[in-house]
Amino acid sequence: MNKIRFSGAVNYIFLSVIVSFFIAPVIWLFVTPFSSSPSLSISLGTPTLSNFSSVFKDPAAVYSFGNSIIIAVGVTLLTVICASLAAYIFSRYHFKGSNFLIFILILFSNIVSGTAAMVPLYMLNISLGLINSYLGVIFTIAGGGIPTSIFILKSFFDSIPKSYEEAALVDGSSYSQMLLHIFLPLSKKGIIVIATLSFISAWGNFLIPFILLSSQSTYPASVTIYNFYTEMGLPNIGLISAYALLYTLPVVIGYLVVNKVFGFSFYGGIKG
Amino acid sequence: MAWIELENITKTFGKVSAIRDLSLQIEKGEFVAILGPSGCGKTTLLRLIAGLEVADKGKIRISEEDVTFAPPNVRKIAMVFQNYALYPHMTVFKNISYPLFIKKVPDDEIKKRVNAIADSLKISLLLDRYPQQISGGQQQRVAVARAMIQTPNVFLLDEPLSNLDAMMRIEARSFLKYLLDKIGTTTIYVTHDQSEAMALADRIVVMQNGIIQQIDSPKDIYDKPSNTFVASFVGNPPMNLLEANININSAQAEIGSQYLDIKESILNLHKFPQNGRVYLGIRPEHISIYHESDTNNGSTLEGEVFVSEPLGFETIITVILGEQQIKVIKFGGLNNLKPGEKIKLQFKKNKIYLFDHETGYRINEIQEEDNEY
Numbered sequence: 115m116n117k118i119r120f121s122g123a124v125n126y127i128f129l130s131v132i133v134s135f136f137i138a139p140v141i142w143l144f145v146t147p148f149s150s151s152p153s154l155s156i157s158l159g160t161p162t163l164s165n166f167s168s169v170f171k172d173p174a175a176v177y178s179f180g181n182s183i184i185i186a187v188g189v190t191l192l193t194v195i196c197a198s199l200a201a202y203i204f205s206r207y208h209f210k211g212s213n214f215l216i217f218i219l220i221l222f223s224n225i226v227s228g229t230a231a232m233v234p235l236y237m238l239n240i241s242l243g244l245i246n247s248y249l250g251v252i253f254t255i256a257g258g259g260i261p262t263s264i265f266i267l268k269s270f271f272d273s274i275p276k277s278y279e280e281a282a283l284v285d286g287s288s289y290s291q292m293l294l295h296i297f298l299p300l301s302k303k304g305i306i307v308i309a310t311l312s313f314i315s316a317w318g319n320f321l322i323p324f325i326l327l328s329s330q331s332t333y334p335a336s337v338t339i340y341n342f343y344t345e346m347g348l349p350n351i352g353l354i355s356a357y358a359l360l361y362t363l364p365v366v367i368g369y370l371v372v373n374k375v376f377g378f379s380f381y382g383g384i385k386g
Numbered sequence: 387m388a389w390i391e392l393e394n395i396t397k398t399f400g401k402v403s404a405i406r407d408l409s410l411q412i413e414k415g416e417f418v419a420i421l422g423p424s425g426c427g428k429t430t431l432l433r434l435i436a437g438l439e440v441a442d443k444g445k446i447r448i449s450e451e452d453v454t455f456a457p458p459n460v461r462k463i464a465m466v467f468q469n470y471a472l473y474p475h476m477t478v479f480k481n482i483s484y485p486l487f488i489k490k491v492p493d494d495e496i497k498k499r500v501n502a503i504a505d506s507l508k509i510s511l512l513l514d515r516y517p518q519q520i521s522g523g524q525q526q527r528v529a530v531a532r533a534m535i536q537t538p539n540v541f542l543l544d545e546p547l548s549n550l551d552a553m554m555r556i557e558a559r560s561f562l563k564y565l566l567d568k569i570g571t572t573t574i575y576v577t578h579d580q581s582e583a584m585a586l587a588d589r590i591v592v593m594q595n596g597i598i599q600q601i602d603s604p605k606d607i608y609d610k611p612s613n614t615f616v617a618s619f620v621g622n623p624p625m626n627l628l629e630a631n632i633n634i635n636s637a638q639a640e641i642g643s644q645y646l647d648i649k650e651s652i653l654n655l656h657k658f659p660q661n662g663r664v665y666l667g668i669r670p671e672h673i674s675i676y677h678e679s680d681t682n683n684g685s686t687l688e689g690e691v692f693v694s695e696p697l698g699f700e701t702i703i704t705v706i707l708g709e710q711q712i713k714v715i716k717f718g719g720l721n722n723l724k725p726g727e728k729i730k731l732q733f734k735k736n737k738i739y740l741f742d743h744e745t746g747y748r749i750n751e752i753q754e755e756d757n758e759y
Contacts, residue, residue, distance in 0.1 A: 277471035280438050283458040284465040284542075285485040285532070295484075299475045 143362065146355035153351060165356035174330060175357060178338035181248070182317055182361075185334050188252035189259070189316035194309050197260050198301070201267035206276065216268070219261035232325055239326055246328045254326060255316050263308045270304030307372055314368045335361045389414035389572055390435065390540060395444035397430055397596075404430040405441075406596040412540075417566060417573045419587035421580055423619070427596035428576045429468075432542050435574065437461050448539050464533035465542040469549065470525045472517035472532070478504075479513040482531045503531045507565075523554045530562070534569065541566070541573040547582060559585055580620045584608065592616050614746040617667050617739065623702060625739070626673075626712045630666040632658055632740070638685075639666050642708025647685040649735050658749065659742055667739035670702065670715040676730035686730040694723045705731065 138156065146152045150160040169175050204212055235254055236245075244250030278300060282292040298305075320336040327333055330341070339357055342350045388411035397405040404427040412418050420428040433439040435446060437458035446454045453461050464485070472481050479500055480487075486496045504510040507527045512520050517528065526546060533541060546562070547555045563586050566573050577583050583590045584604045592599045592607065592615070600612040611617035617625040631640040637650045646666075658664070676686045689705035689712065703714045703723055714731065723729065740749045 275469065275471065277467045277469055278473060280436075280458070281465070281467055281471035281473070281532075282484070283438070284436055284463060286459045286488045286536070287484075288459055289457075291488060296473055300473075 143355065143359055146351065147359045149352075149355075152355055165352040166360075168353055169356045169360065172353070174333075174338055174341075175335075175353075177331065178333050178335045179360070181332060182334035182336065184248055185251050185255070185323065186313050186316040188248060189256045190309050190313045192252060192256040193259050193263050193312040194305060196256070197263035197267050197308055198305055200260075200264045201271055202297075204264065204268045205271035206279075216261070216265060220265055223258050223261040229321065232321065235322075236325055245326060246332065248332065250326050251323050251334075252316075254322050255319050256312070259312050259315055263312060266311075267301075267304050267308055270307075271301060274300050310368045310372045314365050317364055317368075388412060389416075389449060390574075391445070391447040392431075392435070393445040393447075395431075395434060395441045395446065397427075397434060397439060397441050404596050405434070408444075408596070408598060410591065410598065410601070412572060412574065414572055415570050417575065417586060417588045418591060419575045419577060419583035419589070420591045420593060421577055421583040421619070422593035424578055426593045428578075428593050429544055430596075431593070432465075432544055432574060432576045435540070436463055436465050436542055462536075462539045463542055464536050464538035464540075466526075466529045466533050466544065466546045468545045470517075470529040470546075472525055472528055474517055476516075477513065478509065478515055478517070478520070478528050481517065481528055482513075482535055485532065485536045499535060500531075503535055507531050507534075522550055523558060526550060526558060530565070534565075538571060541571045543573065543575045545577055546575075547577075548579070562586065581622060584620070592619060594619075610748075610752050611667075611739070612748055614665055614667070614741045617741070617748075621669060623670050623713045623715075625667045625669050627665045627667050627741070628707070628710050628712065629743070630664055632662040632664055634658060634662065639664075641666065641687060642710065644687050644708070645685065646687055646733065647735075648738055658740075659744065663743040664749065665741040665743060665746070667741060668712075668733050668737060670713045671717070672734040672737035673712070673714045674732050674734075675703075675714065675716060676732045686732050688728060688730050691723045691725050691727045691729060693725055705729065707731075 142154075142156050145156050145158050147165050148161045148163070149158050150162045150164070151157070152165065204216060239245045239250040239254065242250070244253065274297070278296050279292055282296040283289070287295060317334075318336060320340070323332075323334050324337045324340070327337065330338075333341075335357070339354060339361065342354045342357065390410075390412040392408060392410040395405050395408045396403070408427075408431070420431060422428045430439060434441055435448075437453065437456055441454060444454070445452060448461060448463075472478075473484065476484070482503065483496045483500050486499065491499075500513070501510065504513055507530065509524060509527050509531065512524055512528070517525055520528070526549070529546070533543075547558055550558055559582060566586075575583070575586060584607075587604060589601060590604055590607045591601050594615050600607060600616045602610070607616060607620055611620065611625070614627055618627055628641050630646075632638075632648070633640060636645075637648055638645045639648050687707055689707045692704040692706045692711060694704075695702045699717065701716045701723075703716060705712050705714055712731070736752075738750075739752065741747060742749055
């Protein structure tokens with residue numbers, strides 16, 4: 115009996131250590147921005163909002179949020195449009211090699227791309243004249259995310275019975291009316307998930323804008339935060355923590371949305 | 387010219403040929419059932435008429451218009467899907483009105499027509515609900531309402547009753563027959579349930595492996611099956627098919643080690659296969675159990691009861707005849723036959739069918755209304 119109690123206590127201590135290791139930075143993120151003497155340790159001191167006001171006084175900090183929004187929205191639109199059109203075709207029409215094509219796309223976008231592909235992507239953007247432009251960043255980030263989005267959307271579309279579309283056609287609607295009235299509303303949840311995921315990934319992407327953008331006025335928040343130093347070259351922790359909290363909020367909200375939407379199941383007018 | 391004409395239709399999916407050189411004509415106002423086991427191509431045939439599949443070869447005409455390559459939305463058809471395919475994001479009202487909404491019918495007229503049809507189908511109280519909030523039987527009615535709200539050239543129904551439980555099915559079947567009789571639209575009804583086809587249709591098309599086996603009225607499909615497939619598919623239980631050898635000289639069929647007298651007139655009229663090998667067909671209701679007290683003394687076959695299944699009004703008795711099995715229906719009263727019991731069976735002579743052992747085609751003509759044993 116004692117033995118069991120002892121091992122139970124050991125388990126709890128072990129788990130507590132692991133949990134605090136992971137949760138400490140999160141607590142730091144929510145406490146430090148409000149601290150009058152921000153440091154790397156978690157201490158609130160006198161609560162203050164002065165760190166936030168210094169963020170809003172820094173013009174670079176403010177417009178970089180705008181840049182982040184431009185890039186993230188651009189990536190989201192491009193991904194949603196391309197991925198949903200492609201996923202519809204992959205889901206509804208089986209042509210020779212279609213599965214292989216998806217496999218190859220996923221392989222090259224997820225496994226081969228990223229850091230390894232940075233140099234060729236950089237060269238590509240130079241030769242396309244897209245270096246130091248939002249468009250170059252949007253294309254590059256979206257290009258990396260679209261294959262996975264196609265794959266996720268395809269599985270989602272596969273779960274929507276084809277007979278809804280067929281019923282709409284038989285009822286007299288044209289293909290575009292069918293897509294608009296029937297297919298789009300039915301696939302709304304899947305598309306929202308893809309939109310949220312691509313928004314979050316574009317919002318959080320540091321490497322691609324850092325490499326492809328060269329003028330500070332075009333930097334998104336993820337790159338700007340890298341430049342918050344005092345005149346002596348030390349990191350300005352008050353500014354960084356306040357900025358980090360603001361930068362995190364859209365992502366947190368995004369994840370909450372995904373979580374709510376992902377809790378779906380498919381109910382329908384299909385008797386099974 | 388027929389209202390719907392299919393001319394030499396062929397459709398293959400990869401290496402599987404679903405429909406093989408099929409021709410069919412359907413008159414205006416006719417109710418045709420397409421009957422066959424799963425995978426026989428009956429749903430493919432319906433989808434070809436609907437325009438949801440395109441034929442590899444052949445022509446399809448609806449009301450004298452060539453629609454072989456026309457998309458579904460211009461064919462003026464209405465279809466009830468096997469799974470009903472009610473739009474889950476729309477209320478029952480929106481579902482029923484969708485075909486009218488597409489045609490830009492004014493709102494007040496849509497309202498009027500939906501209410502009228504909902505009244506006749508007894509679904510008026512469901513109009514604000516979503517498909518997932520109503521029962522299977524109600525979903526079926528909504529699907530029928532959505533199809534009926536249009537005035538289509540042809541009404542296509544793909545196994546509309548198969549998702550209902552047994553009790554609902556019989557009720558929905560009667561209702562459907564009443565409704566379709568009333569509107570009188572040309573109807574094509576796909577089913578694998580022979581009793582549905584028999585109960586509803588003016589004509590039945592029996593299909594197997596993408597080929598039409600027989601097109602006839604329900605009565606003729608039942609009484610004059612053209613081959614062993616139709617004979618063994620229609621009827622509940624279906625026709626018994628016994629392997630037999632016909633001896634033309636003695637006018638007897640050798641079944642296992644027993645002999646059964648058959649009508650000489652059958653033998654005189656037709657050419658038999660050289661070796662005399664046939665399938666002898668007899669429906670379960672045309673067999674009677676012979677009692678020693680019976681006055682007539684036609685030839686009998688002796689068998690052993692395998693199992694007896696009382697169903698209330700009738701009892702289905704499975705009897706072992708040598709190495710073959712045969713089903714017998716005994717009407718009225720419960721039967722107390724025990725497994726293993728020896729019984730003698732008598733066949734109605736004029737209800738004996740002979741089918742070629744090789745090709746499966748029926749050899750003899752069937753004469754009506756003769757109950758001689």
